[in-house]
Structure formats: structure tokens, C-alpha cells
Amino acid sequence: MLESIIKRDGHTEPFTPSKLNQWGEWAAQSLGDSVDWPSAVLETVSSMSTTATSRELQQQLIRTCLNFDTWSYNRMAGRLYATLIRKDLYRNRRPTVLDLHRQLQQLGFMEMLDYSESEYAVIQEWIDHERDFEYAHYQLHTHLTKYAIADRVKGVYYESPQFIYMRMAMALSVDQPRERRMRDVQRFYEHLSKNRINAPTPNHVNLGTPLRGYASCCLYTVGDNARSIAVGNHIANTMTYMSAGIGAHINTRSINDPVRGGVIRHQGKLPYYRALVAEVKSNLQNGRGGACTTYFPIFDPEVDTLLRLKNPMSTEDKKIRGMDYSWGGNRFFARKVARNEDIFLFNVFTAPDLQAALYSGDEAKFEEIYERYAADENFPKTWVSARELLITASNEWNETGRVYEHNISEMNRHTPFKDTIYSSNLCAEIALPTAPYNHVTELYAEDDISFVEVQMANGTRRTLPGKTQVQVQRGSQSRLMWPDDLQAGDALDGTPIDFIVRRSSPEVATCNLAGIVVSNVESEEQYAEVAYYALLMIDKCIHLAHYELPQVGVTSRKRLNAGVGILGLAHLMAKEGKRYTNQEGKQFLHEVAERHYYHLLNASLKLGKELGNAPWMHKTRWPEGWLPLDTCNQHVDKIAPFSLRYDWEALRRAIVANGGIRNSVLVAHMPTETSANASGTTNGLYPVRELTMIKTDNQRVNYWAAPDSDTLAAQYESAWDVPTQDMTEMYAIMQKWTDQGISADFYRRVIGDASIASSELISDYLYRVKLGLKSKYYMNQKTSNGMRQVDDLPAAQTIAPVGIPAGDEDADCEACTL
Template identity: 20%
Template sequence: MSSSLHTESTAPAALSLSSTSPATARAEPGYQIIRRNGGVTPFDASKIGIALTKAFLGVEGSTAAASRRVHEVVESLTQEIVLGLTRRAEAGRTFHIEEVQDQVELALMRGGHHKVARAYVLYREQRAAERAKAAPATAIIAPEFHVTLVNGSRIALDIDRLRNLISEACEGLADVSAEAILTETQRNLYDGITEAELALAPVLAARTLVEREPDYAFASARLLLDGLRREALSAAHGGRQQATQAEMKDRYAAYFPAYVAKGIEAELLDPELARFDLKRLAAALKPDRDLNFQYLGLQTLYDRYFLHIAGTRFELPQAFFMRVAMGLALREIGREARAIEFYDLLSSFDFMASTPTLFNAGTTRPQLSSCFLTTIPDDLEAIFKSVKDNALLAKYSGGLGNDWTPVRGLGARIKGTNGESQGVVPFLKVANDTAIAVNQGGKRKGAVCAYLETWHIDIEEFLDLRKNTGDDRRRTHDMNTANWVPDLFMERVSEDGAWTLFSPDEVPDLHDLYGLAFKAAYETYEAKAAQGKIKVFKQVRAVDLWRRMLTMLFETGHPWITFKDPCNIRSPQGHVGVVHSSNLCTEITLNTSRDEVAVCNLGSVNLARHVTPQGLDHDKLARTVRTALRMLDNVIDINFYTIPEARLSNLRHRPVGLGLMGYQDALHTLRLPIASEDAVTFADESMEAISFHAIAASCELAAERGRCPSFEGSLWSKGILPIDSLERLSEARGRLDLDRSSVLDWSALRERVMHVGMRNSNVMAIAPTATISNICGVSQSIEPIFRNLYVKANMSGDFTVVNPALVHDLKARDLWDEVMISDLKYFDGSLASIDRVPDDLKMLYATAFEIEPSWLIEAAARRQKWIDQAQSLNLYIANPNGRKLDSMYRLAWERGLKTTYYLRATAATHVEKSTLKGTDGKLNAVQVTATSVSSGTGAEGKACLIDDPTCEACQ
């Protein structure tokens, strides 16, 4: 079988697409191919069709029927490959022949042509080995190549600098070969190469090797840094500047003050930053920490976080972390020392602030908060004010949760016009379109989640909002939705009882009631409805409504299931209000009202950095949490508030949400399978430790700075900590089946909280962390591992993700080779079907869809007992059916969980099977659309990807 592309050989006319398929015969003019000898020729797509045809016929034979089928398949694949190459490249882009072949391999795997792809891969490997044997590449072969600068002038290619740059990038990385990167880089060189292409060439070269050795992700990042350094140094100092990593040890000190001055001059940085002792702060920078990035993390920072002027970045990584630290230390006494303390925590990846804080700290508009929760009142003026508030809050990167329950339902009387209401849905449509219109300065789309209680008369229409069928005027394709479910409804489901739907204008107090008080009022209204004293109502079978809720969740990914009663019964702030909804990601549970918009300020401890094979490092965790809580508390006072209701609420209650990420990495370090009792116990013990230290830290801040104004009367003031509030939920329900054991000395802390107070009304919430975990190079939040090898697609491009812990273990057992890589691709990153992998490794590295979701729920329940807010809990289910979904969500309720988040099902899963050699890796890479996992199984396709930074969920 021949797999040559863009060679001098030709195929029989019958096998060529050049004369029969104009759409695929040739790419747009201007694209070029770099051949292996360094020559450059025009890009001719017909040769892709020739190679594909030969590959198919070599595997499937050359009968007439096979030839006809092959012709159709090849035409489609060729179009896909050409599009894959050209859609992410400006006119005139030059591709290496290997890059084209990578796209061919990717298209075959995506299309399910596994036998052909396998034969194609083996043939490529054979040919590569033959070329290497014939002419081993021990050093780059460089003719008199020249580099074209931005101004059009040409200079000689500095081969020695390129060689040294690659060698430097590989220092300290085991099993990473500078020679291999150098050889691969050669393929992307040609005479007249642009400066940008030259910077990209070694990055691409290193990225091609990531799937074989995960540490090439670090080498790729270090090579990427070279282009970033040149860009940022030139922007900060003027002229053409460049530096190696070794040179940056001295140059960072001079660069940092110039960077601050440049940012202030451009009106991007707060002028107050110039009043810091910049020389002291510059001396505290740690350039070596630039080496801790993996490629995905650094590319993400470049694309979305680093400050720029007209697209030119002038912010280097350590300056970025110091800028954020300075922004959070603005009002500290001894602020240089605090800024250095904050910088050390961020730049070490021990803790990471949320995306809005990273975006805006130290800037002229420091909107640092993550989440805003609002209640929509039931009058026209207030409804449209709320929509306007959504726009203002979203403008500066806030994620929104709207409680729509007070708005009267379809058919309810409008007193002012003596007409009938069209219900809540038309207003939701307006809110949906507003979220799309306000896209946070192009950094990510505005994002909002609408909540509705299960007794609302419009609940059935609400369930259909994300469907692609029906009246599009009553659909919200871009808005997240969530059910706000009272315990009484779950009880009616359990006993197969009736459930009555009401319009809130006739039952106004239900919105603010929960627990036994809600039950009493609800039953009274049911009696009135039976007596004809209520005009708008409908009675349904509770089980039928529950099944429809689960069906819509399965088919469209929405609405999510969240539970009203545990959120309120266990809320520390029940004395001053009611929790009417959660936020965009279901981890925030704060009071809202007409006068108060709840605000939460988030950050996450990197649990992987606080665990050794021997267990949790409590001393380090205590230090991290103490500093992190101080940073989060500072956000409240420094924050730029876009509406007064948010400022009022935040200063009155001062809530923060300290969460965690890297949970799966921690389990790998401890050698604990996620589907095990030991992992559930670790979830319990680790969250207990975070809870203990977070409460203690807020108590320390109260002693130093004063209690939050709403402390008196709170559960805290009564000595009822989150672990104690479980008893309140148990009493309300009659029972609660949950382990309540503890390890730490809570008695002493409880007494101190009662007497000293709490600086913050709430201190814990586990957010999704999809983007900030990428920055730190660890697993998201509390998520199980998605796949052991896959391609992650986000706004920065496509990235190969390989589980480094698995690779380490397979190497130790002499199992890591090309066949294993091929098998992992074929089996979607799962070990389960690979016979030669031992069972203990299959258990340890089981992926999300290979474990029973009950394990995730049990671990979440053990965490929830320590958390004063909630957690973003995604649930994964293989081969879902109604019975499984029912038992899964009933278990979540029975264990006292406050909320759940996305349902992810295998029926909608698509994992890219790729070498990733074909992604461009540009610093300003264009987003490539590729679905990793959808939350539903229908054709809706609107559910959040497993990593979608256009969504606020990916903080």
C-alpha cells in the first residue's frame, strides 16, 4: 500500500479525484507544501485523494463495488482534510508534508476507518524508519536559509541559536530528546521562512511527540515561550528584542518596571501599581517557574489572559502572576510583602484564583468576582431592569444565575391591562439573547442559567427550552436552565402522588418557604385549588413530571437537577434571607432578593500539590488556605461593582468560595482508584481538612479585620458549622443516611468561631475550574479522568492530552510502546479492552464512563457535609436508561446533595483519535470546533463541552 502525498508518482486515472471532484481537486491558491528535502511546491489536494484511494484499496481490495464505495468515501474525506488544513490558516500558509499526512490519519480515525488508519500509520512508521536508517539526522541540515522579518527584510537563519533554544527547552526532562525535536523542526524550514513561522516550527515539532512522551508538553511550552518573550520584550522596551530562558534570569528585573509603565501608559493597568516598590517586586520574581507550564496552560494564558495592545502581548507569565498579586494587595498594610506572598502562591500553582480575577486584577476595571445570583421580580419594569443588570454583570466576565420563579405563569391575570400573561418563557428568550449579545469583550460568551421551581405553572414549557423542535420563539438555545426542586416533590415522586402546579402571583409565599413550612403552605394551596379558590393551576402525576425532567436532561442536557431544601436548611445565612437559586455552575448557594444580588468570589486549591504518596500535607494545606482566604476576602473590597445591589450584598455578607482541583491527580499519587471506598474516604478527609482550615482562616481574618456585618444570628454565631447543619436536614426529612464521622478537633474551632466571629458569611464552594486547571496542568475540580489519551479542543486549538501517571506506570512495566499508543487511540483512551494491561492499572486509571456514577455521588456527599455552599458535580453514565437515571438522581437527593451539574452520557461521546501533529500551535490559534462530550444524546448539540472556555463554567 502506498501512502505518499505530494510525490512525483501518479495514480491510475480511475483512482484520481482531480478530474471528477473540483471541490477537492485543489486547495485555495496560495498554500504551499514543504517537501522533506526542504523544497517548496504548490499545495495540490488531488494527491490527498490519490493516497487515500490507494490506502483503502490496499486494505479492502479493488472490486468494482469496493471501488465505487471508496470513491465516495475518499471524496468526503478529502474535503474534510483540506478544510482541516485551511480553515485555521491564513492565505499563503505553508504546510509540511508530514502535517498533511497527520490530517489524513486524523480524518481516517474520525471517520471510523480503523483498519485503513492502522495500515496507514504502520506504513508511515515503516517509511520513517527506512529514511532514518538511510540518512540518520544527528544535526539539522541547513542550506543558506534566510528569515523574512516583519518589515520585509531578510536575515540569515541563526542555526546555532535554534539548536541552543531546543536544547535549553529539553533540560531536566527525562525521555525528551532535543535531537528528535531538531529533526522534526527541519521539516518546517525553507528559505524565506517568516519570523513567526520560524518561532512556530520547533513548537510544532515538539507537539508531534507529546503522545509518545507527555513531557514533550513541557518542552513545547518552553519553545512557545521564546516567541512570547520576543513579543513581550519588544513591546515593553521597544525595538526587536529576544532572550533565552537563561538570559531571563537577569532580564526579568529590568523588564518588570517597563511592563508596568507600558500597561499604565496604555490605560490597561491601574496607575496605583506604579506606587509599589517595583524593584523589590521584580527581585521577587522567579523566572524558573516559567518552566512549569505545559503547552496547553501557556497557550491558554497567551490567548485569553495576558494583556495586549492591539493584539501584541506585553505581559510575561511571572509578570502576569505578580500583576494579579499586586491587584489583590492594593489595600494591604505592607502591601509589597503581601503581593510577594500572593505571587508565590499563584506562580507555584498551589492555588489559583478564578478567571475574572486573573483577567482583571490590577487593571483599571477590577471586576474580580465570578458569580452573580439574582431574583427577578414580577413586574415589567423590574424584569427589564434585571435583563439590563445581566448585561452589566456579564460585561466584565461575571457568570449569572437568575431566579425566575416569582414571574407569573402562562394564563395568569395581569391587573393593569386585565389581560392574560404569556408566562415566563418570552422573558427567558430576551435574557438568552442578551447573554449572547454581551460577550465579555470577546474573551468568552456571556453565560446565564435560569432557575425555576418545580411547582411553577410554566415548568413543563421550561423543560422544553433547549429543544430544537417547536416554536423557536419559546426556545432558549444558548441559556442554561436548572430545576429548583423542593423536598416535597421528591417525596411525592417516591410515593407516586399527585403534584400541583401554580402561578406564583396566587401563591406568593411559596417562593420564600422551604422545609416543613413549605409543605404546610403548599398543601393549603392544594386544598384551595380543589375548592375552586385558585384560578390558575394544574395537577399532574409527580412521577410523570419527574420522568419528563430526566428525559429532557438526558436529551438536551437541561434543565439540571438542584435541590431547594438542603440549600436553605443548611445555609448559614437563613436568618437574613432565602436561597432561591444557584449560579451558572451550581456551586453557589447564596441569598437573593429584590434588593440584593448575591456575589461570590472564587479560587481553588490545587490538591495535587498538597498530597504525597504518604497522604495529605496538612501543614502546607493550612498555609495555602490561610493565604488564599485572605486573597479572596480582599476581592470584596477591591472589586469593581457594576450595579449597586451587588455591592450592597457583597459588603454585607462578604461570601467567598474556596474550592479545589487536581482531585484525580491526588488519587493517582495515593494509588487510589476513584471507584473505591478508599477514594470516598479520601474525599471526606481532604474536604474536612480544607473546611477546617478555611473556617479557621476566616475566623483569623475576623479577629484582624472584623466580622461580616450579617454575622449575628447566623448559624456560625450559634456554633453550628457545616458539619453540624447536617442534623437540621436530617430533622426536616426524618432521616439522612450519611456517614458523619470526623477526624480533626472541631470543638475548639467551634468555640472560637462563636466568640471571635467569621469574616465571611460563606467560605467554600467547589467550582468546575476547567480553564484554571489547564493553566496549572492538573485535572479539573473533582472530575474523574475523562480519557487517558485524547485531543482536547478549546479556543486555543487542539491539544493532545496524555495521562502522565499512566505513562509512568506503563513504562515501569515495559508496556509503553507504539502498539499501546495505537490501542489507546482505538479504544478512546480506555484501558479496559487492552488485554496486556494488568487489572490493577485498569482500576486505577478507569475513565469517567467506566465507573458507576454512584461512586461520584457518594464521594460528593461526603464532601458536602463539610461545605457551606455546594459543588459543581458532573455525573457520567454509560449506556443510560430511565431506570439508571432515576436511581442516580434519587441517590443524590437521598444523600443530601444540594445540587448536581451536567449529565454526561456515552451515547453523545466523540473522542478525537489523533496524533495531534496536524494542529497549528500558533500563539494566536483560532478555535477549532471539536466535541469531546455532549451532555445529552439528541441532536441538540448545545450542551457544554467537557472543556469549553467560552462558558463561564470553565473558570
């Protein structure tokens, strides 16, 4: 039993129970009957030895609260932890914002931010450290151990949560016009610190510091030649050490295809995959190797081997487990599966026009070319069962959790982009155009290097830089046109173009992320402002970033791609009494998704008027008035009787009148597994797996609890209880209002000898294709029944790690976990 306390100044005094009671009573303030602070205090004292430091006593009280394993006790622990952080970092002399920044600038941890002392004084009035006491323990723990500026070698931390948010707000606003930048500081700080805007890890860690890497993921594709493949390896290596996750598409011929006219037999994709893994794993991100997902089509001649590369039972020569994989199909493949028919395999070398049609988004064109090849007896074909391929792919996903799926044609159809999308990113929610580079030196060009080479009718050839419009005669009309839009028959300076020799528009894509915590937004007006500042944060990060490869900076700033996702959906559903599994809940999901897109689109239009549209806006359909409603999957509207809540046609007219918007794309729904901890909410679009969980991230352990789950336990719907069909429909509703994609997880209980039948896997796939899902991400499996209800928990239950399914581990990527 505790008898003596060693104070921080070193002197010892008798343990006074009343002081510990005061701690407990204070920490329980505002938490009502959900906590029994005397029990927590008694449990703490009983577990202590005769002598302890005051810090050890406070830590033990925090542990006791966490062991009670409820939302309210987590918040009680948070209040205690906030005081502990304050004492550990600042003793009783917490610095001003100005004093802390000057200290960090002298240490080289921060850049000088151009604010006057009088502006710092105003900012000091705005910062509200009392907000720390509203955060759950896991929020504070994430901020301190992952986001705060620190000397982690010496174990010295400098920032508490409000200092982090103010640093971010000031760095985002520092180059704003003088007449508005202080207001921008205030609004950024309010929305970040009140957990309305959720920022990705790179923003938390790097804003205001000399480290200017903000891109969460990088996507690239390579062409079917050695130089282009080498460029891809260089991109993967460089962007990994710049803290990005990698989404790769290696568009090469297959094993035993001829090289140099048959002088060499091609080795296939596996040697290139191994080289890619080596590049990604050769650099560390916060103590671990980088991460990559590689994308390939289901029609690839090596598909059987590629699908099994994650399988531990594969032979060593056909096993590459250092990265994840995603196979791509289309509606044509789905029909072949449904009819149990065969398909033939092809690649960019054997059928280049068919490969191009596969990625065009025009399935009618693809099928026309496919049937022509199928009827051509001179075209050598390897036929395989489409259904058997799907079963192999589904089983690998089911067993490893990490062989994903994407719908190639849907990614290229339901999109504002005119250019080809070959792949997604590490977490399967990004859908952005990429194109191969011709040589590694192109990556260091600091301007648009695209060009079009044309053969003129008079026998001459012309190379036209892609960044400059040219005067073109098309039929009876003469107008300025971007070279990439030229066609045979167009005339330049009176001479017709005979044919297009070559188009080269190299592009690396980066995903620039943010999230809106929908459960914390209180009104339409507030949602509009939050959407505006979420996009402005992305815009600032794109322009503030340092790009180790200048071309990445060029394409990022030309596209201004944004991916603003949703967090806290499960919490909002619980608060509103809605279910993922009934029609009323699905109508509510439609309202949430529509509101999200509408306000983001309005915000991007506003930013376009203020700052100018994306320089490559002409490469999108926005100037023509594209809206998600134009290309969304029509089967979605049969799920429930949906109605539109906003005037989309008025918005369309405004976009056309403005010539487009600020961003090429706006929405992507990422897992948010880590940053949801910082925002104290449920992650992404997902239902909760449990009401309380232990979440691990590298060597960090967070005792997570669903917000308000003491009172809303019965309203939360467990992911394990949401049937696959309902989960698919939820994603489809969201995809209707998403111009990029979704990290679409699925959940299954597999108890005892239970298994998932192949017929069910086939049916689930066909339903995903029918409803237009662009991608499928993790398979999470649970081997025990039930979601723990708060009312069922013993008062002093000790937390033990529950089974953590794939997806609780930050998706392997330090930067990509928004």
C-alpha cells in the first residue's frame, strides 16, 4: 500500500489520500455517472508499492482508467494525461507561442515564420490549451508520440497538441495576403483543434519545419522498355525516402516474349517486381521500410503467378511478399465470370491496341477489339477460365488479406480526367492519371515536358510542345488548341496533319489528402467553411512542398489534385440513430456523401475564382460542366429512393462560366487509421469493429474507444455484423459522389471450421462490379463472436490486446495513413 510520495523536486512526503482524491474528482468532471472516480483511485492505490514518485502515481491512475476500457474512462485518462504532458514538457512554465517557436528555430527544428511580435501576441490570445482536456487519451498520445516536434534520440518533446495545431495554422497562412492571413490562422486553428479538419501525418509533422514533404502517396507507370522501367525504380526509391507510399504500374511484356526481335527472351515481371521491392525497402520511414502496391490487369499472361505472389505456400522463385498487389478487371471480365466462360490473355506487347482500349474506359471499344483478336486465328492465344481466375484472386485476398482488386474501366469512366488512369495508390483510394517517362533525366526538368510529334501531309515532321496552344484549322473552324487534342486531318499553318507519330505526356501523380470529421460539423455554413479550409490546406501544401524530383512538383502543381475524405461516419450514424443495414440509413449515407461533395465543389470553385483554376484544367471535363451525377453508376439509385438536396445545375453553370475549378479532383476516402486517433473519432467510412480496441502503429500502442460509446453503445453497428452486400451498397453510394476512389474494406467472421464458399465470393464480386466500385481493399477476419458492449464490461477489466485484423497497422506506410 502506498505510504510515501517523492515529489518532482526530489523531496519525500507522506502520501495524502485527499490529494489523489482531488485528482480523481477533477479528472471526472463533466463525465457524469459514466465514471466512478473513487473506484479508480482505490484501484490505483491498491496496485502501488509503498513508495512512488508523483509522476508514477499519476501514470498509474491513467493506466487504471484505461483498464476500465470505456470511452468516458478514456477521456478521464486524457484529462490526467494532459496535465502530465504539461508538467513533463514545461514544468509550471509553459512558453508562449513566440518563445517556443524561437527555441525551436534556434535548435533548427522550425523555420522562421514571418509574423511580427504583435501578431504573435494576437495568436497567443487565440491558442486555447484548455482544449487538451477535451481530448481522449489516445488523441493526446498520438499527438505527443507521433506528431509533436521532438528530439527522439534524446527523448525530448517540445510541443503539446495546441502548439502543434497552431504551428500548422501559422505555416499554412504565412504567405497569405496580409489583409486576410490572421483570420486564416484563426480559422485553420479552430477547425484543426476542434477536430473538424483532419490532416495527414506529413502535415502534422512537417508544417513549419525544414522538412517539406507533404505528399502522402505517389503513383507512377512505366512503359515497355528498360529506360522507362529504370525511371520507375528511381521514382519509387526517391519518393519512399520522401515519406510517400508507392502505387506502381509496370506495363511490360511477359515471360518468354521476344526482346530485340527475339535475340533475348523476356524474363517477365517478377525480376522487376523484386527490384521494386528492393528500392522501396532500402529506405526507412520512421523506423521501417516503405510500402508499395503494384497494379496489373487480370488479362496479363503471368496473372496466375502474380495473384499468388503473397501466398506463403508459393515456391521461393514465385513469391514476393514485400509489397501488396491489386488485380484489375472490367465489366467484360465480370460477364465472362458470370457465364463461366474463358478469356484469352494478352499484354502491351502482344496486343497493344487491346491493352490501350482496356484502360480507355470505353468498354464497347475494348470488346470490339477483343472480339477481333478472338476471331483472328493467326493471333496466338492462351485461354483460361475467367471464373477460376476470379476464385484464385478472391481466395488470395481472403487468405492473405492483401491482394486487392480494382475496376480498370470504372476508374477511367467515372472521373473528370481525360487522361488515362493506370493504377491507384498504396491504399487503393486514389485514381489519378499517370504516364511513363522516357529517361531518368526527364524527372529533373522543371517545366511541362510533354510534346506531340506529327507527320505533315507535305512529308515534314513537327514536334509541338504540350505546354503551348497552337492555331488549328479543323474543318471550317480555326481555333487555339492544346497539342494533345490534335487529330489527323487538322491543319497547322494551312498544312494538314497526315498522322500523329507520337504523344508523350509523362506524369507522376501525388495524392494530397485531408479529411472532414462529419460528426463534428454543426451546420451547413460550417461545412462550407471547413471544406474551403481543407482544400486551402491541400493547396498550400502542394505549393509549399519541396520536390526532390522537380517533375513531381510540376505535375502536382499543374493538376492540384485533392483527396478530401470523410471521418467519423460511424459516430455520426450512431448519434443520428442510423444503420448501415437498412434503407433509412442508406438514404442518410446518400445525404452525407452529397453534402460532402457539394461543399467541396463549391469551395474549389471559390478557390478557382480567388487563385485561378488548375493549370491543367483543360485536361479534365470540368470546363464542360462535368459532375459526378453524369457518370455515376445508375444501379446505385436502385438501392433506395434517393433525392437530391442541392441545386446541382446552378453549380454546373457556375463552373462552366468560370472555365473549371481550382482542383482537378476533390474526393477520395482513405483509411485514416492513424489520424482518426488524433481527431478522436472513428476511422474513414467504416463501421466500428469494436467499441474499444488496442491499435498498434509501429511501436506505438493506443487504447482506442468509440466516441460517446457509453451512451451510444446500442446505436453503434459492428462491422462484423454488416453483411457484405450492405457494405458494398454503402461504398457504392459513396462512390456515386466520389471522383476518385475508396479504400473499401470488408469484414467477415470466420469461426471454427467456417469458410467462405467460392459461389459467395463470385456473387460478391459481381455485385461490386454491378454497383461500380472502383476498388476493394483489405479483408478483415474475426474468429470470435460479438462486439463488446460497454454495459457488459466488468468495472475493472484489464485491457488485453484483441485480435488486430489487417488494417489496424497503419497500412504499412508512415505517410499514407491520413
